[in-house]
Amino acid sequence: MSARPKTPRPPKSAAPCKDEDIALAFYRQMVLIRRFEERAARGYAEAKIGGYCHLNLGEEATVVGLMAALQPDDYVYASYRDHGYALARGISPERVMAELYGRTDGVSKGWGGSMHLFDVDARLMGGYGIVGGQVPLATGAALAVAHRGGAEAVLCQMGDGTTNIGAFHESLNLASLWDLPIVFVVSNNGLGMGTTVEGSSAEPDLFKRASAYRMASERVDGNDPVAVHAAALRALTHARSGKPFLLETVTERLKGHSVVDPAGYRTREQKAQLLAGDALSAYAARLTERAILTDDATREIDEAAMAAVDASVRFADASAHPATSTLFDYTYATAVPNDSRRLPGQPLFPAAARPGETMSEKAPA
């Protein structure tokens, strides 16, 4: 396999830009994520994508605002709803789509899939399929930073439902007790699968949960990328001073929990309302009103996003599937004595030899 493209590390200090440039850059990224996710849904329907596939549709503003606030050296931990985070972290759509397609040029060589995107170069330390799985790990990464006196911060993204699992509470306590440089972000899209926040959280103002650990926290409109960005910067500054922070971004999940979920627990009116209140359209309208976005620019941005997404699909389609022979690779970091690496189709162990066959002929290569 040829050398895989690495994610370029952005320069430490980008040239100062005007607010309008930033506002437009947010829009550009939001559109890219929107189109990418729509295409991923199609890829799933076409059976190009296997496993499960959770989209950031409706959450683009949160994703973009958060990622823009990070320094290149900061660490990101995310839930399984991670595509947008990977894209906004600067990983090429090609490598993300290839991963969704389960191909060898994907960020995890096709073995992570939609839920387990991972790229050390981008310091994206993974999407996680176990709800809450990322939270103690991110806390540990923050402990590592604190231990060696690093300047980085850790951003740990999770959903609203995740705040009900024990690992969340253990982690917040540890982070606060040990003064760790971490921002816990709760992307509150109102639902964990079909369960509402009110139906599952005794304190539905989720940001307030931080107070049990004497942790600072804030709730922000997760549909406004500018507001999310500003809040994330504040939270990160706080974290870098050695105090963890909980940021709740209130947003919406436009579609079902995963691509296969028809969201039957939502009424027709609720669905219509969601689409009408879509954050991307609202943000576009806002930029247009302020004359930051013109009709021409809207078209150009959309076309560029579509072109990037099309290219990612071509790249993914052209990339090879993992070979069966790689089934055992990376199970251990070291050689393991007596490890069975018998591949499907190879003779069973410890099968008796067939008549006329010697044991050495049967030994796996």
Added chain:
Amino acid sequence: MSPTTERITLAKAINLGMRRALEQDPKVMLMGEDIGKLGGVFRVTDGLQKDFGPDRVVDTPLAESGIVGTAIGLALRGYRPVCEIQFDGFIFPAFDQITTQLAKMHYRSRGRLQLPVVIRVPFGGGIGAVEHHSESPEVLFAHTAGLRVVSPATPGDAFTMIQEAIASPDPVLFFEPKGRYWDKAEVDLDAVGGGLDKARVARRGNDLTLVAHGPTVTTALKAAEAAAADGTSIEVIDLRSISPLDTATVAESVRRTGRCVVVHEAPVLYGTGGEVAARITEECFFHLEAPVLRVGGFHAPYPVARLEHEYLPSLDRVLDAVDRTLAV
């Protein structure tokens, strides 16, 4: 009363079995994530909250340790909770409660406390899912004394076994073969189970004994069918219970056939196959014509969707083991 039979899926059979239990015993409660209004990710609890109310079919927050832990508390005060875990891989936050409390309270209290808790776990692969969503962790529980670990392979067994599990004074880990949820069969809705810890001879034969449970029973039956075409007569045993293990039924068969292959989706290393092989060796060593072979998952994490059929014990791999055993 004439017997009522209905052609239903395995998922529906579990649903009807739970409905029966809810009707018959007011102390039966169901708990789990999205099991009420949504009816569970696999719709196994479909319609039950509507008919029995949200106090008996309880939608819980996302908190497996809390779900199982509170179920233990309920059981300690006379309830019979049935917990749903959405997928095999999500049981681990509750592993602590299951192995340190649920399995041991009866023993610890010298029999004064009973824990009639059922934990339903959709397990196994073959549905194009990935890690956490396709695994077979049944022996992790079978290794712990105090837990019953069972798995139905057919809609008929699913219907009676879930009711027997709920009625059992012991905690039961109820592993549902999710790849077979949509398999249909005629189910006798008046049937009562014949015991939760009895293996079942699913097909009679003389030349070799194929032992399976849950999703691989169908694979084993297909293998027997294919072998029959070659003139080989295979007996298929559906274990139904992993713990306790019905050694007598397997040993009786192997004494007749002299040959045995065990098939399961779980990794072979330290698995059910190893336990069966050891017991067979102990009980019928002098009847064995060939070593007991195991066909199952590999010693590697569950792979990506595209390679899962390489990982799972396919018909070819089972037949290969059959051939090798017969060749001795």
